[in-house]
Each structure stands twice: as C-alpha cells, then as structure tokens.
Amino acid sequence: MANPEQVNQTVLMEFILLGFGNLPELQTLLFLLFLAIYIATVAGNVLIFVLVVADQHLHTPIYFFLGNMSCLETCCSSNVLPRVLAGLLTLDRTISFSGCLTQYYFFGSLVATECLLLSVMSYDRYLAICNPLHYAARMSGRACIQLAGGSWIGGFLCIGILTLLISSLTFCGPNIIDHFFCNFIPLVKLSCNDPHLMETLAFILLLLFSLVPFLFILMSYIFIITTILRIPSTTGRQKAFSTCSSHLIVVSIYYATLLIVYMFPTTYILSDFKKVLSVSFAILTPLFNALINSLIKRSRRP
Template identity: 75%
Template sequence: MDGVAWILTTERLSEEMTTETPAAGRYALETHPMVNPEQGNQTSITELILLGFGTLLELQILLFLLFLVIYIATRAGNILIMALVVTDQHLHTPMYFFLGNLSCLETCYTSTILPRLLASLLTGDGTILVSGCITQYYFFSSLAATECLLLSVMSYDRYLAIVKPLHYAAHMSDRSCLQLAAGSWVDGFLVSSITAVLTSQLNFCGPNSIDHFFCDFIPLIKLSCNDPKLMEMLSLTLSFPFLLVPFLLTVMSYISIITTILRFPSTTGRQKDFSIYSSHLIV
C-alpha cells in the first residue's frame, strides 16, 4: 500500500507541475529579462505605467476639467498670437517674429504632455509603451532646449535694440532673424536626439511604474537594468551649453537692458521702454 500511495503521489505531483509550470514560465518571461549567450539581455517590459495623480482618485474628474481648460486656453492664446503676428503688417518686426516662434513652441510643448495626461485622467489608464514614453521624452526635451535657446535669442534682440540701437538694423536683418530662430529649433532637436537614441538602447527589466504624469528623463532611466550614472552624466554635460549658458546670457542681457533704461534722463522715456519690453521681462 505504501508503494502504491507513493506512485500515486508522484503521478499527481507530475501532473501539477505539467499544468502549472507554463504559467510560471510566462510570468517569469513577463517580469524578468532573458539572458541569451548570443543576443545578451533582452527585456520583457514593453509597457510602462504613469502613476500621475493616481493617489487623488476622488479628484480625477475635477483635475481633468481643470487641465482641459488650461490646455484649451493655452492653445487658443498662442494660436491667436501667431495669427496676429502673421496677418498684421505692423508686427512684422524681429521682436514679434520671435514672440510668434515662442507661441508656436508653447503650443507644441503643451500638446506633447497634456493630451496624454487628459486621457489618463479620463480613463484611469496610465499605461504607455516604452517606445511611446521615449518618444514623448524626446519631444519634451527637444522643445525645452529650443525654448531656452529661443529665450536667449529674444533677450539678445532686446539687448541690441536698447543698449546698441545703432547696430540693431545690421545685426537683426530678416535673414539673421530666420537663422537665429531656425538654429534654436534645429539645435534643440539635435541635442535631444542624442539622449533619446541612447535611452532607446537601454534594457528595461522593472519595475514598470513611473511616479510622474509624463515621461521625464531621470524617472525613465532609473527603470533600466543598466547603470544610470553614465546617462545622468551625459545629460548633465549636454544641459550645460543648452540650459545654463542660455540662462546666464538671458540674465546678463536683461541686466544690461534695465541698467541702460535707468540711465535715461527722461522719466517718460524710461516708462515707455519698460512698458514696451515688460512682456519679455515677464517671460
């Protein structure tokens, strides 16, 4: 009897292992990378979860309406500015040309982040493909770098107009304005393509949740199996010429502008110049 019981027990365990092992194997494939001697590490993660405002479940609809109003107002305002700059002949000047570029950039900027956020707030689904997450990061970082460069160009334009007005026409011709604006856009997208391409080569082995409402660089690379220090150092190195240097140039330009305006003997002239360039100072 003991021998028969042992045989029956062995057969039952064999059947359970046969039925349960495939499921366990699938789970392992979904949560852990495979190691292949010929191909190296392969990630099993194809989707990420943006947690966003997941802890505020009772406020999801209210947040959706709030961000929807902000998105519509932002797009409407910037599109109106672009339309005015294009149609009004009196606004065909370097200052308004750059403001039109800034409005176009802000329209693209908000469209990179807010539609995906609105969809997750409305449906409660924060999943996004890894490739989609990297794509969102690429456009977000490209537009951020472009904005820093464009704001620096705008400050340079005002610097020439106030501090060196005699050189303004020579330095801010139509061709120069196009070159400066195009250079800001091209350089911003080129520098971000470096980090985006390198990020796409990383292996992601979990966890697959990002405690953010969009795909930012640091939260994304922390999910990879690779050491993030090299990518963080590369990002910091690229940020210096495209973020810190434009910021310092912008600050120095406006300090020179304010100092020059304060030296004007006429109070009326000072007030007029401050009112004209207040939009730039606010930005």
C-alpha cells in the same frame, strides 16, 4: 527551466504613468481643470501666432520670435496634456516604450528650444536698447530666420542624442513611472544599466542648453538695465523698460521652475514638490506665457 538571468533581462514593452493615481477622488475635477487649461493655452497661443502672421505692423523681429514661442508652447501643451486627459478620463495609464520615448523626445526638444529662443529674444532687446544704431542691420529678416532656425535645430538635435542613448538602455525591472508624462529622470531610474554615465551626459547637455542661455540672458539684462538707468527722462525709462518687461517675467517664471526641477538633486522630500512644479512647468507655463506675451506692446524700431 528558463535561465534566471534571461528572466531578469526581459525587456519591458510598456510603462505605467502613475500620474495622479493617488488622488482618485479628484480625477473628474482634474480632467475638467486640465481640459480648460489646454483649450485656453492652445487658443491663446494660436491667436497670437495668427495675429503676428496676419498683421503687417507686427512683422518685426520681436514679434517674429514671439510667433515662434507661441508655436512652441502650443506643441509643448499638445505633447503632454492630451495623454494626461486620456489617462484621467479612461483611467488607462499605460504607454508603450516607443510612445514614451517619442513623448520625451518632443517635450525635451521643445524645452531646449525654448531656452535658446528666450536667449535670442533677450539679444533682440539688448540690441534695441543698448545698440539701437546697429539694430536694423543685425536683426535683419535673414538674421532672425537663422537665429530662430538655429534654436529649433539645436534643441531637437540635443535631445535627439539623449533619446538615442535612452533607447539603448535595458529596462527589465519595475515599469511604473511616478510622473504624469515621460521624462528623463524617471525613465533612467527604471533602467537596469548604471545611470551615472547617462546622468552625467544629461547634466552636461543641460548646462549647455539651459544654464548657458540663462547666463546669457542675465548678462543681457544687466546691460539693458544699466542703459535704461542712464536715460535722463522718466518717460524714456518707462518706455524702454516696457519693451522688455514681459519677456523678463516669462524668463523669470520659466527658469525658476526649470532649474528647481532639473538642477536640484531629487530626494524623497523633494520628489513630490518637483512633481507639483513639473505640472506648473509643463502645463501652466505655456498658458501663463500666452497671457504675458499678449501684453507685450508693439515694438518700435529705435
């Protein structure tokens, strides 16, 4: 007879993403809706990226970072939506353990990278408006590459640590993830290990890679708005504000959903609400960002 402890410690090899399984009558409608969103998101972000690369007039720091954002949003959508579409089309919601970890790694890394890139873009706007005489020197081509590269490397290293720790956990209980993609909180909750250490470490990294950049962005815009209000002419104030309005809208939408989904405690009442916000965060935000970023006016060197 098998040892009960050995039975209880059977390692799970796959998970079931519950997704939108509780809405069977809407599967076809959701598939068509998400397919349209995916096509529009990829097309919009790829178009922005191609324009930034091809047009010599757009070879400025703000558009360099915007091209990075477009690339990032395309990768983020491509990491989540194809799996969601496949599940809606085939009704097969299983995903392997390694596939689940891979999806979480790339999604989490891209989210962390975006937080850092948004803070870098706010720094660019701060220099352009508040310190124009030093803008060209501080935002040289080399500095832009270092700032963007540091954002990508930092984001992927941060989530790489969490992914390695998750891979060391033991999953021996239920294998149903009440989500439409593999994310940190649903994964850790299925672990047989004590989740407190993992949750504490994740909270610390979340503070470093989301809250700290958010506070940096907030401080940057306090200085930016203060400087804009000191401009004597109405036309000058409108022109200065137009250079950062699109970025401010993107930051507001992005962090509003991010902080609610990851910073607020998950309760029974908030679980479904967070799931809806996760759809907005992972699926709709890349599309909104592409639409909003396309409205950014050509940046002019001070």
